[in-house]
Amino acid sequence: MASVAVPEEMLIPSAQAAAVGGTYPPPRSATSAANYRKLITHMDLLSSGCKAASWLESMRASSPTHLRSVSLLPGAQAESVESQWKTRFPSALSKFEEITAAAKGKKIAMFLDYDGTLSPIVEDPDSAFMSIPVYFLNAFLVFLCIFSPPSSVLPLFTDLLLLKMASVGFQMRAAVRSVAKYFPTAIVTGRCIDKVFGFVQLAELFYAGSHGMDIKGPVNHPKHKKAEAKSILFQPASEFLPMIDEVYNSLVEKTKLIPGSKVENNRFCVSVHFRCVEEKRWSGLAEQVRSVLADYPDLRLTQGRKVLEIRPTVEWDKGRALEFLLQELGFSDRNDILPVYIGDDRTDEDAFKVLRDRRQGIGILVSKFPKETNATYTLKDPSEARTLTFF
Numbered sequence: 001m002a003s004v005a006v007p008e009e010m011l012i013p014s015a016q017a018a019a020v021g022g023t024y025p026p027p028r029s030a031t032s033a034a035n036y037r038k039l040i041t042h043m044d045l046l047s048s049g050c051k052a053a054s055w056l057e058s059m060r061a062s063s064p065t066h067l068r069s070v071s072l073l074p075g076a077q078a079e080s081v082e083s084q085w086k087t088r089f090p091s092a093l094s095k096f097e098e099i100t101a102a103a104k105g106k107k108i109a110m111f112l113d114y115d116g117t118l119s120p121i122v123e124d125p126d127s128a129f130m131s132i133p134v135y136f137l138n139a140f141l142v143f144l145c146i147f148s149p150p151s152s153v154l155p156l157f158t159d160l161l162l163l164k165m166a167s168v169g170f171q172m173r174a175a176v177r178s179v180a181k182y183f184p185t186a187i188v189t190g191r192c193i194d195k196v197f198g199f200v201q202l203a204e205l206f207y208a209g210s211h212g213m214d215i216k217g218p219v220n221h222p223k224h225k226k227a228e229a230k231s232i233l234f235q236p237a238s239e240f241l242p243m244i245d246e247v248y249n250s251l252v253e254k255t256k257l258i259p260g261s262k263v264e265n266n267r268f269c270v271s272v273h274f275r276c277v278e279e280k281r282w283s284g285l286a287e288q289v290r291s292v293l294a295d296y297p298d299l300r301l302t303q304g305r306k307v308l309e310i311r312p313t314v315e316w317d318k319g320r321a322l323e324f325l326l327q328e329l330g331f332s333d334r335n336d337i338l339p340v341y342i343g344d345d346r347t348d349e350d351a352f353k354v355l356r357d358r359r360q361g362i363g364i365l366v367s368k369f370p371k372e373t374n375a376t377y378t379l380k381d382p383s384e385a386r387t388l389t390f391f
């Protein structure tokens with residue numbers, strides 16, 4: 001197979017490029033971005049005129065499990081695209097010195113996506129813990145003590161393995177907690193705040209739930225009212241709450257016979273999960289979603305990782321939430337701040353784009369596989385995100 005020609009300017013190391021113009025991240029050449037985009041197929045979907053084949057392709061590619069499942073244009077060689085991608089979007093860990101140089105003299109604000117960034121992607125959305133639940137660990141240890149022969153080395157080995165896994169999870173919370181001690185930190189997620197707070201459990205953070213349509217401040221924020229666990233800072237779509245509930249109920253009803261499907265109420269938006277649905281049933285599930293939405297012209301459909309998301313048509317997304325939070329922090333018009341946003345999903349691209357357009361801040365995409373992105377750096381998985389925040 002012919003290898004893919006990469007234009008020279010795509011291969012400029014970001015450190016060199018950072019020196020140009022003094023802004024960070026460096027402006028990206030329009031030609032190079034366009035050329036790169038040609039290598040990875042476009043993934044926008046579900047606008048009313050979308051083609052079925054590209055939609056399925058797009059859903060498959062939203063959560064690739066190996067390099068070969070990345071959606072490439074015909075003729076593009078996966079390994080070649082991967083190595084070009086790694087050059088274009090280097091690892092944030094390998095460029096740590098470059099990042100600290102960019103942060104020198106600046107005040108950092110940290111923005112963290114949840115699923116796929118702070119917690120690994122798992123089949124059951126309700127089990128996307130940052131750590132193994134302690135009760136599970138305890139129960140397992142008791143089980144081992146009762147049922148394993150004391151002479152066996154297996155229990156010891158398993159205990160150690162479990163403790164290691166649990167400590168990885170605890171480290172993630174500890175990492176976020178320590179970041180928040182020094183820098184204002186926000187979780188920016190598609191989930192509703194209550195759910196994500198149940199996972200993260202750190203009251204000192206800002207939370208932008210429902211793709212930024214529900215923004216709350218930490219307990220020590222000046223707007224905090226004592227009676228609430230968190231103070232509401234902004235809810236641009238509150239009038240949609242009854243409609244979202246209605247749609248949630250219809251979707252639960254319409255999809256109940258599709259094995260593996262799951263509908264999640266994220267308060268200002270609804271997620272319909274495809275991850276555990278057999279691929280041959282994806283079109284049927286999407287059809288049910290479309291049929292419900294047909295009655296709600298004020299709602300729109302977007303796609304995440306093996307999930308369709310139903311949201312109000314308000315012009316609001318994670319990027320707008322990021323801008324709102326910068327404003328709230330008094331950072332909006334300052335040159336001496338460096339917002340850092342880490343995320344893994346297509347919805348995080350809105351925030352990466354805001355940073356790029358502002359020429360201020362660092363977007364870090366969490367992905368093992370080539371994806372078109374507005375981020376500047378990459379990390380392979382949540383454990384690398386933890387390592388970065390621990391530095």
Ligand SMILES: O=P(O)(O)OC[C@H]1O[C@H](O[C@H]2O[C@H](CO)[C@@H](O)[C@H](O)[C@H]2O)[C@H](O)[C@@H](O)[C@@H]1O
Pocket residue numbers: 113114115116120121122123124125126128188189190191264266271273274275304305306307309345347
């Ligand atoms: O903005 P995020 O924090 O990334 O939230 C986006 C969606 O994340 C969750 O779904 C994803 O993670 C699940 C658990 O790992 C996985 O099963 C699913 O396939 C992923 O799409 C969440 O459940 C959704 O409601 C969020 O919209």
